[in-house]
Amino acid sequence: MSLKNRVITGFAWFSFSDISITAMNFLAAILTIQALGTFEFGILTLSLSAFAILSLFLDMGISTFLVSDIAQEMGKGKYSRAKSLLQSYRKLGLFTGIAASAIAFLSSFYLRSLYNELVGNMMAAISVFLLLNSIKNIFTVTFHGLQDFKSVGMISVYEMFFRLVFVIIFLVFLNKGIVFVIASYSIALLLSILLMRGQYKRHMAQFSKIQASEKGLFAKYVRSHGKWVILSFPLKRTGEQIHYWITEFFLGVNAVAILNVAMRFYSLLSISFQSLEGILTPIVSEKIGKSINSARFILARNLKYAFWASIVIMLASVSLSETAVRLLFPPAYLKSVPLFNLLAITLLFAPFSLFLRTFFTVTKNQKYQFYVFMLDLPLLIFFEVVLVKYFGLIGIPLSLIANGMTSLLIRYYFLRFFRHRIKISLSELCKIDDYDRKLLKSAKRNVRIRFGF
Numbered sequence: 001m002s003l004k005n006r007v008i009t010g011f012a013w014f015s016f017s018d019i020s021i022t023a024m025n026f027l028a029a030i031l032t033i034q035a036l037g038t039f040e041f042g043i044l045t046l047s048l049s050a051f052a053i054l055s056l057f058l059d060m061g062i063s064t065f066l067v068s069d070i071a072q073e074m075g076k077g078k079y080s081r082a083k084s085l086l087q088s089y090r091k092l093g094l095f096t097g098i099a100a101s102a103i104a105f106l107s108s109f110y111l112r113s114l115y116n117e118l119v120g121n122m123m124a125a126i127s128v129f130l131l132l133n134s135i136k137n138i139f140t141v142t143f144h145g146l147q148d149f150k151s152v153g154m155i156s157v158y159e160m161f162f163r164l165v166f167v168i169i170f171l172v173f174l175n176k177g178i179v180f181v182i183a184s185y186s187i188a189l190l191l192s193i194l195l196m197r198g199q200y201k202r203h204m205a206q207f208s209k210i211q212a213s214e215k216g217l218f219a220k221y222v223r224s225h226g227k228w229v230i231l232s233f234p235l236k237r238t239g240e241q242i243h244y245w246i247t248e249f250f251l252g253v254n255a256v257a258i259l260n261v262a263m264r265f266y267s268l269l270s271i272s273f274q275s276l277e278g279i280l281t282p283i284v285s286e287k288i289g290k291s292i293n294s295a296r297f298i299l300a301r302n303l304k305y306a307f308w309a310s311i312v313i314m315l316a317s318v319s320l321s322e323t324a325v326r327l328l329f330p331p332a333y334l335k336s337v338p339l340f341n342l343l344a345i346t347l348l349f350a351p352f353s354l355f356l357r358t359f360f361t362v363t364k365n366q367k368y369q370f371y372v373f374m375l376d377l378p379l380l381i382f383f384e385v386v387l388v389k390y391f392g393l394i395g396i397p398l399s400l401i402a403n404g405m406t407s408l409l410i411r412y413y414f415l416r417f418f419r420h421r422i423k424i425s426l427s428e429l430c431k432i433d434d435y436d437r438k439l440l441k442s443a444k445r446n447v448r449i450r451f452g453f
Helices: 003-054 062-075 079-114 117-145 149-173 178-205 217-251 253-288 292-328 331-348 350-362 366-417 426-430 434-451
Strands: none
Touching (some): 003 117, 003 149, 079 117, 217 253, 217 366, 331 350
16 A cells, blocks of 8 residues: 555544544533532542543553554564564553553542542443553553554444443433443443454464563663653653643633533544554654655645645634534533633644654654653643633633643654754745645546546
8 A cells, every 4th residue: 555545544544543543532521511510510520530641550651652662663574573562561451441541440438438429430330441541551552553544433433322322221211320431431441452452463363473572672672762751751642631620620611511611612623633643653753764855845844735635724713612512502501602612723833733742652752742741741840830810710621732832842842853854944834836736637537536526
């Protein structure tokens, strides 16, 4: 398959899965809000935020760089090394999953005595979810590293479909509470793992006659560049969740629920950039080992198209946000509209962040990623504390805009220390060249063929 077709096919599968997942997750959120109310939905948001922080111990961010390393080894034809990395990650994932699950389950008894039965039961439900997530991580790293983008997407699509089904059963038909929402997550994940188990076994079967090489290869990669990812991951994950806790501290649980709705709307817009990052990392990792020019071409084109797409998406979403909230949520959630409209501005930063994160990863410069997160998190907390204290809930999107700009500046500063340099001019982003015209012509031809124009 040609490079262009690999990127397009991968993007199509990632986009399909991300759009499907986000849509089903959004529908599940609507049903959950209607069933639980604003306060209980805020409690659920904080519980899932706590789970997100706890889950960082499952693989400590190792999957984020291992996908790139596996793709590079496969691209060089070093299949024995790829097998060694996959086997080592599977052992680590099972160990950390069992350990984290056991700790969470045992702590549920303490939480019951310290707080109440509900808190203890929620932690017990989360312990099961942690174990199942560790197994899903093993499957996803295998699919992603071997560039099976369809399977990467489908395991999450299945999970979200079953989650929606069980949310409907538990909340709509049986009128159950928050604990059963968490239980629906675990049941859905278990079913998706069972459905994708055959595909995982087929991928591993291709290595059955290959002897895994270099027993200490996994540890070698962790020591060389992986250690920076492990150090960065807690900072990154905390940065993704801290705004809920700052909001709860200053403004209360109901404000958390309103913020969550705005963030969910924003996730609908950002899925395309997540899709691009998912396919670019393994593909660029494979290409950069052969030619820096090929890697630059892929990154430059995707930055250009993503930047212009972000402008269109931002303008369209801001014009429709209030109507969407009125149609989908109770009147109390209209307060989320101005939050979302400000959050949409950060879409303009997303293509540049995507470009820089991918380049940092594929060039094995995770050390500088760690430096970015070390500076990023204190700045984010400072912005959020100050702006929320003085401006209320609107301070969260304002702080994310400010933090987005400072984060980009910090990343661009660190680029000067890289051995590989990729410079993209403003004129390159703005002008239409021969490649763009050919791509547009090809797209028009495909549309005419498909729809009979």
